[in-house]
Amino acid sequence: MPFEQFDRSRLRMLPLSQRVHDLDLSAILDPDTHKIGFRHPTIDLLSDRIIAAREKGAAVLMMMGAHVIRAGTAPYLLRLMEKGLITHFALNGAGSIHDFEFAEIGATTESVARYISEGQFGLWTEDAHHNEAVNQGAAEGLGFGEAIGKYIEENKFPYRQHSLCAGGYRMQVPVTVHVGVGCDIVHEHPNCDGAAIGKASYTDFLIYAKTVENLENGVFLNFGSAVIGPEVYLKALAMARNVARQEGRSINHFTTAVFDLHALEGLDINEAPPKTDARYYFRPWKTIMARTVADGGEGYYVQGNHGDTVPALAAKLLAAGKNFK
Structure with a gap:
């Protein structure tokens, strides 16, 4: 039987100029x-x-x-992209929204506590442009990240030089976006098209899986x-290994690294904790x-804030003076 659905035409949208932003361009790091x-x-x-x-x-x-985007690290990521040191970037849906907002208005991030109490959280008029980008891109057969980057570039967003998605579009480097439907503020909007989101994000999943096919001797x-992150990677690796095995190849010898805030120093991170340990449910571990590295790979862990760890890794890589483009 049909169930009643929420009528989005009843929503009151407000312009982003009325939103109090927690971050502006001062958060962007200059390498x-x-x-x-x-x-x-x-x-x-x-x-x-x-x-x-x-x-x-x-x-x-x-x-x-x-x-990672909110930490203002995009300039470092774009330099790694320019040098061909990172061959594929992958975001969740929220990451693409912060990237989009920084490019469009030079600010991002709202107080969840304040605006959920007011019933206004996420309901900002200009964020509908993010949906427009995906709807148009899906109709053209583009992946989610490419659709976002294309829209930012073609509409000449004033701060597009800080956008990872726009950079990927310009340099033809994959920036894929992996969305959980209902997780992002733009899913509240009347112009949100679930079919377009699913099509574009699934296209990105297949692009991602193709990259994982080349992970032997690589780095994740x-x-x-x-x-x-862990769940998309796990499924893509299963697909890639399935095909590799049929072709007499293996995808076993590669390096993985997790950068996060959990205190795991001194623990054997290469052995999964037992199910009786709450840390078992920290999927990255x-x-x-x-x-996924049990058959010949190696896993590592770095504890720290993204605003510290991303620049540290990027600076070390860039200092080597290598260019793979």
């Missing part, structure tokens, strides 16, 4: 002036592994949660994505650092 104080021995190891992977033509895939990095 030429930003002072890097973060140090971790694994950074040096990972830099060497990434350069070795690129010298072999293997994939270096960086998955990230939205806080996960910055702060606790659920989407069991999936990225243990199970």
Whole structure:
């Protein structure tokens, strides 16, 4: 039987000019002036592994949660993209929204506590442009990330130089977006098309899986994505290994690294904790650092804020002076 659905035409939308933003362009880090104080021995190891992977033509895939974009690290990511040091960037839906808002208005992030109480959380008129981008891109057969980047570039957003999605579109480097329907503020909007989101994000999943096919001797990095990152990676790796086995190949010898805030120092991260341990349910540990590298790979962990760890890794890589483009 048909169930009643929420009528989105009843929503009151307000312009972004009335929203109090927690972040503006002052949060964007300038690699030429930003002072890097973060140090971790694994950074040096990972830099060497990434350069070795690129010298072999293997994939270096960086998955990230939205806080990486909010930390203002896009200029560092764009430089890694320009040099061909990272071959694929992957975001969740929220990451693409922060990237989009920074490019369009030079600000992002609202107070959930304030605006959920007012019934206004996420209901800002200009964010409908994000849906327009996806709807148009899906109709053209584009993936989600490419659709966002194309829209930002073609509409000449004033701060597009800070956009990772726009950079990927310009440089033809995949920036894929992996969406959980109902998780993002733009899903509240009347112009949200679930079919377009599903089509575009699934196209990105297949692009992502194709990159994972080239992960042998490569590197997989996960910055702060606790659920989407490990789960998308796990399914894509299963697909890639299935085909590789049929072709007499293997995808076993690669490096993974998780960058997050959990205190895991001194623990054996290459062994998944038992189900009786609450840390078993921290997917990056069991999936990225243990199970998927158990057949010849290596997993590492770096604890720190993304505003510290991303610049530290990027600076080390860029200092090597390698260019793979």
